Amino acid sequence: MANPKKAQQNTILDIAEALKLSPATISRALSGHPYVKEKTKNDVLKMAAQLGYRRNNMASGLRSNKTHTIGLIVPRISMFFHAEVITTIQNGLHKYGYNLIICQSNDSLDMEKELAEILFSSRVDALIAACTLHTVDFSHFDKLLLNGTPVVFYDRVPLNEQHAAIIKGDDFRGGYIATTHLIETGCKRIAHISGPLTSNLYQDRSSGFQQAMEQHKLPVNKIWVFHQELTHTNAREAMRKMFEGEVTPDGVFTDNDTSAIAALEFAREKGINVPGDLKIIGYSNDPRTSIITPSITTIEQFPDEVGKKIVETLMDLLKSGGNNVDERIQPIIIPVQLIRRMTT
Amino acid sequence: MANPKKAQQNTILDIAEALKLSPATISRALSGHPYVKEKTKNDVLKMAAQLGYRRNNMASGLRSNKTHTIGLIVPRISMFFHAEVITTIQNGLHKYGYNLIICQSNDSLDMEKELAEILFSSRVDALIAACTLHTVDFSHFDKLLLNGTPVVFYDRVPLNEQHAAIIKGDDFRGGYIATTHLIETGCKRIAHISGPLTSNLYQDRSSGFQQAMEQHKLPVNKIWVFHQELTHTNAREAMRKMFEGEVTPDGVFTDNDTSAIAALEFAREKGINVPGDLKIIGYSNDPRTSIITPSITTIEQFPDEVGKKIVETLMDLLKSGGNNVDERIQPIIIPVQLIRRMTT
DNA sequence: TTGTATGCGTTATCAC
DNA sequence: GTGATAACGCATACAA
Numbered sequence: 001m002a003n004p005k006k007a008q009q010n011t012i013l014d015i016a017e018a019l020k021l022s023p024a025t026i027s028r029a030l031s032g033h034p035y036v037k038e039k040t041k042n043d044v045l046k047m048a049a050q051l052g053y054r055r056n057n058m059a060s061g062l063r064s065n066k067t068h069t070i071g072l073i074v075p076r077i078s079m080f081f082h083a084e085v086i087t088t089i090q091n092g093l094h095k096y097g098y099n100l101i102i103c104q105s106n107d108s109l110d111m112e113k114e115l116a117e118i119l120f121s122s123r124v125d126a127l128i129a130a131c132t133l134h135t136v137d138f139s140h141f142d143k144l145l146l147n148g149t150p151v152v153f154y155d156r157v158p159l160n161e162q163h164a165a166i167i168k169g170d171d172f173r174g175g176y177i178a179t180t181h182l183i184e185t186g187c188k189r190i191a192h193i194s195g196p197l198t199s200n201l202y203q204d205r206s207s208g209f210q211q212a213m214e215q216h217k218l219p220v221n222k223i224w225v226f227h228q229e230l231t232h233t234n235a236r237e238a239m240r241k242m243f244e245g246e247v248t249p250d251g252v253f254t255d256n257d258t259s260a261i262a263a264l265e266f267a268r269e270k271g272i273n274v275p276g277d278l279k280i281i282g283y284s285n286d287p288r289t290s291i292i293t294p295s296i297t298t299i300e301q302f303p304d305e306v307g308k309k310i311v312e313t314l315m316d317l318l319k320s321g322g323n324n325v326d327e328r329i330q331p332i333i334i335p336v337q338l339i340r341r342m343t344t
Numbered sequence: 345m346a347n348p349k350k351a352q353q354n355t356i357l358d359i360a361e362a363l364k365l366s367p368a369t370i371s372r373a374l375s376g377h378p379y380v381k382e383k384t385k386n387d388v389l390k391m392a393a394q395l396g397y398r399r400n401n402m403a404s405g406l407r408s409n410k411t412h413t414i415g416l417i418v419p420r421i422s423m424f425f426h427a428e429v430i431t432t433i434q435n436g437l438h439k440y441g442y443n444l445i446i447c448q449s450n451d452s453l454d455m456e457k458e459l460a461e462i463l464f465s466s467r468v469d470a471l472i473a474a475c476t477l478h479t480v481d482f483s484h485f486d487k488l489l490l491n492g493t494p495v496v497f498y499d500r501v502p503l504n505e506q507h508a509a510i511i512k513g514d515d516f517r518g519g520y521i522a523t524t525h526l527i528e529t530g531c532k533r534i535a536h537i538s539g540p541l542t543s544n545l546y547q548d549r550s551s552g553f554q555q556a557m558e559q560h561k562l563p564v565n566k567i568w569v570f571h572q573e574l575t576h577t578n579a580r581e582a583m584r585k586m587f588e589g590e591v592t593p594d595g596v597f598t599d600n601d602t603s604a605i606a607a608l609e610f611a612r613e614k615g616i617n618v619p620g621d622l623k624i625i626g627y628s629n630d631p632r633t634s635i636i637t638p639s640i641t642t643i644e645q646f647p648d649e650v651g652k653k654i655v656e657t658l659m660d661l662l663k664s665g666g667n668n669v670d671e672r673i674q675p676i677i678i679p680v681q682l683i684r685r686m687t688t
Numbered sequence: 689t690t691g692t693a694t695g696c697g698t699t700a701t702c703a704c
Numbered sequence: 705g706t707g708a709t710a711a712c713g714c715a716t717a718c719a720a
Contacts, residue, residue, distance in 0.1 A: 022707045035705055057465045058406040059697030062712045078427040090448055102446040121401045293637040366691045379689055403713030406696050
């Protein structure tokens, strides 16, 4: 077992000395530079392994202005969708030799700002961000952009960003097909438990909801439309309010699965028959929706596709070295899909 | 919006020039050094803000040999327990001005080794690790230890590590109280779906199981004891095998909740009455266990407590600067608790 | 309280 | 192909 006494890092100078070569040659050999004799390269690699040498990323980054590190800011890693996206990104970047610094904003704008600063301090080669629900002004990312650091937004994205890549789900269509599905399965009085309209996600899903309703000539009851943080308790409270009234909804579309679960639990407790008297559809295809009884119909967002697209986009941006940064980057929209289960 | 042209980083020299001061003074002012005139300090801070200055962590770290960055290796961030622990750690470290680099090993030993190397390259100030199920030899962490970098293991930990801190749940007791609970609620024929015995987790839970059975003079049927990766399909397969036989279990203790869910689903499909004819208890208090019908009895591991203890331990180690590293560090055991629900 | 000088480990730019 | 040297941005020992 290790016997820690004092730091004793080997540097390229140690390798150089051991091999009677210059540090420059060692550096070249280690970074796969073309003009190094094959034998020299092998010697260096062998000696490096022998001495347990590991490149100091700080020195390397300072000199070369490349960290091979990507920053990531998400609201919460515990959200199923984000956990999946992150995993895909991390595995994808790893193949290209990039590391990922994962940071959580806890859906706090102040934290998000601070994290952007910190990641800038670390001189990440690029930044990936899924913003908070309250991020309307995105200027805290400008310092990165100004510095030529590529920024990729996903999920919760700015609406008019000229210089950053944008990858998002088809939230309009998600809202539309969810609502249409409720209508097609017979719902006439549809409620919508949505998130705050500060976020593009809920704007788009709400538009989809509206359009489906209009298209089928169904009235939207404003008392049944909620824009609030999508927590379990908020959803429950919304359900309570709606089912106090004389006329009650026969369909609920919630903008996340936590709310759908809350709605279902409420219905079960009140003895409301699901899907007989009330149909419920959620959003995200959280694993919990397939486990609960009855299992919940929801919208699949394909986190894996999102993650892959992010990596792909990022690699393009990094390769082009900020050259294509002046042309406006088109947002990439990932399709969504209805997952029909027992609540509809 | 940002108009990215070329990199234009400000350094302390820019501030120094603008203020007709020396770089040294700027450095001191920015890092809260005591011997700086109040006015100077304010001037510097103001100018730094004005120029949008942000310290370059690589340069700072290279010089001071401190990165204010902690590395973290986990099998998967999507596991509920780990997601919670990580969040607590991240929030805790943030208060002390430390950042966290989160890495996933995907339960691959090779990946874990590589991540340890990478994090060493980044010269993290400390490393936190929850190892893979297959990590028996922990020598890939020795380089960090040798270098004086504190290492804290949690959850899946080495058994005889002299120089690293260890924080773990009370798995023996978890196994014991889970089994005892089944016995006390009337089970006589108890099965145990456990993980591979290469991991301390399942060794300890298995010992707890054994002891409870012995203590209550119940025989352990070896055909009902499984040591395998704790996946949904593996658990299902185990159930299938057990319920092919003449005599079938009346209680199942699974070492994670995914397996408990699989067991419950199997029982529901086969029309086995739970908890009437079969009682089930899981491990970890995953949110899914409280959502499924019937809700599953499980063992709470208090990820929040684990996370807090990790931060606390880490801060001690960092403060002492590796001085107490020669004395053997005692493992810290976090208590567990039975959460009784409808499957028992 | 501030300035001067040096070096952290690596890589880029020249030479040879 | 390889070597010498400077420079990346900052923090610190020492001097003033």
